[in-house]
Amino acid sequence: MAGGSAKGGGGHAEGVAGVRLYVWIYILLLAFTGLSVAVSQLLMDVFGHTPVTVAILAFSTIKATFILAYYMHLKYERIWIRMWLYLPLAIFVLVLIGVGPDIYLVLRDLWTHILTFAGVSGGVHH
């Protein structure tokens, strides 16, 4: 209602850096994108699939952090806003911990059965 939203007012307009910072972050994001593509195309054979995947996901996390902190202004918000990022992440971790072991077990066994049944035993060794 009007009575409420009027007072929160200017909010984070102060303290937020200007256009220059946004453009710098944009350049940074482009650089990391280029880096990700280069690493995936050139280093996959050198280091193997898993390390490269982890590295690229780490690059993505850096990019996401910049967007969340500056473009989405979480750096300038209080906990009442920030917690709506933290809570979903906590939920995600929770679901992974609870669901993970079961799904992994079930799927791994299912694939073993299916591949064995189809006569293709390669690829899965458990």
Added chain:
Amino acid sequence: MQQEGSGVMVSSTSAAGASSYPPIAGTLPEEQYEWRGAPVARLAFWLFLAGEIIILLTLIGASIFFRLTYPGWNEASSYTNVVISTINTLVLLTGSLTAVLAHHYAFASRWALARLYLVLTMLCGFTFLGIKVFEYSREIMHGFLPNTNAFWMFYYGITGIHGLHVLAGSLIILGVLFYIRKKPSKYAVENAALYWHFVDVVWLYIFPMFYLT
């Protein structure tokens, strides 16, 4: 806070009687509410975003478990097109820059610039969708369908729902463009921009998970 006649209830003697309850204790200059510094529109939009974040994270988490167990994942993912998806990434990142600039100028009350950048963001959205449709049609023509294998079902599921979010983001911006013609609301611009950034962040994970590795 101004309180005239505060203290004990003014007409407590008659409080038991139905006709005179409740009594008026005094006057206030204007309405007063408690406040926690977060404008209500922003708070509500983050509540909404929290839900969206969990939806996308659930899908991505599920894809991680299928990827860890499905033996043919890496081979299947090598068929996706890195060039097209890199271009799409650049389109989304550019959209993010224009969105944050629109947000910036809306808060500086420079509405012409804000409107311009909103239009640019929306164009980025539609460009992304156009490229995505082209990409889908290529893949479908090559015979990769949602029920082909575990990789492709997640590919279509997650990029599909992300595409719907890009569409939603673009339409939200269109709506906001009409809305601020009547009523210049910086929070409307902010929320449209926030939504765009969120869609962008999701893509930052989809891109490596389905195209690069």
Added chain:
Amino acid sequence: MSAASSAHAHELSFWRKYIFSTDHKVIGKQYLLTGLFMALIGGAFALIFRWNLANPGTLTDKQYLMFVTYHGSIMFFWVAMPILLGGFGNLLIPLMIGARDMAFPVLNMLSYWTFFLSVVLLVASLLVPGGGFSGGWTLYPPLSAIPDLYMGAEPGTILLLLALALEFASMLMGGINYVATVFTMRVKGLTFFRLPYFVWMQILAAFLFMLSVTPLIAAVFLLLMDILLGTHFFRVTAEQAGSPVLFQHLFWFFGHPEVYVILFPALGILAEIFTSQARRPLFGYRTLVWAGIIAGILSFLVWAHHQFVAGINPYSAIGFSILTVIISVPFSLMLIYFGITLAGGSIRFSAPMIWALGAYAMFIIGGLTGLPLGALTSDIYFHDTYYVVAHFHYTVFTIVILSSIAGIYYWFPKFFGRKLPERFGKWHAILTLIFYNGFAFPAFFLGMAGHPRRYADILAYNYLEEFQWVHQLMTISTILLFAVQIVFAFVFIRSIFAGEQVTDPNPWRATTLEWLAPSPPPHLNWGDTQPVVEHGPYEYAVNGELAKQGIDFLPQGKLYRLQKLPEEVAHHLGGKGEQSESEVEKATS
């Protein structure tokens, strides 16, 4: 007082005032009435399949399972949620925090009409060729994921899934609104630890719902892809492995907090009724709030106790079992503190109080019988027997029916300006409790004897024949229970239009802010006044000056006249501003 509300009746058209209204009270009533109507439908479905259990062969297996499925879905999503969250939440939250409306009135209206659309889709899913979905309200794949597994119920399944998605969207809009409203629109002096317990419970429920339902929305999306595009997220084919257990996890990650989403508002209702009817402050208010928060956090950690025999990792099952037993601690604390609140109070056995006491007693039974289901070893025996049916009816029926009706009897004067008949309310409570126990209690023994649930034709199994008379007893109880509720439906509708009028805004002598407003509260609630809060929510049994005058409570706040009206209020009061002021004047003098 009631004149103030009718003074502006001509301002809005009928459509804007009663149908597409943005007024939180109208939306709350819409939710409440829709929920009660759906309760009759869900109850009628229960009656139909209960009849089949007493007289096997009346329904086909498919029809039986369909009615069971829809009974569960309707009672959870289209009765409990709209009544307890949509209805009571909308009606009471703004009034209890002294606001004039929700933070986003238009979103609120949208929430109701999205819900209404979901009701339409739900009904449509029953009527399409092939009938409704019959794989249980839990929607487990492969029953739900493979289209023709249940005799071609494909369109029905899809429509039910869409109806569910819309219902979730509607309740998400509501939840966002509740949290935003309570965070930002509390009146001056109303700190978080002065909020009425009901409001605390509502926002905790909104938090739980918003954080738990979204994985299920993702799961419903994947399930729809399984049905429509032939993917295998949740089903296993000869060539591809999907995981039905994944769906069960995502469902119960929502499903368990969902029980608390509807339980919390019910506990809030009980707290309000107990304090005002026993004239006692709520014992351990802060501890109760923290117990609610801790129970809310723990509710995210116990979901897999619904899946102990579903093929999950036995080691994680042990962990979930331990956490499940731990979560009974905060709830035991809540119930014990409610008991201490009642102990030594001067209890008024009014109709809402009898309902609330009944709900309290039944919930203790429901809670205690849950322990054998939470403990891993005993659950393996009890799983999927009538014991489970009995347990969740003792909890969920208590929450959905007993607590809601207690709340309806309690707040009816505030919402409608009229009274539900008191004598009828007492008889209604007693008969409901008798017949409810008549159908739910025998189920414990059926379950302990090993009677599995979801069997349509029990005479087909030799070892179940001896239980036939128990089923007949339960069916008779159910019919009588339903008959009592039909009478209540008539009394409810009659009371809305022709009940005894209530002139006193505070008939229960309760403390919270909603009792400062006129009954029924006018549009924008407070006219040209605003409450300011000065006390905690439950200042009963006060001593001193007031007690000598026969007043044993301190209202949570006082009304102050506003010198400068907010624009919206001034616009609404229009030319009548002066008139309503003189009216308040008259009331004060």
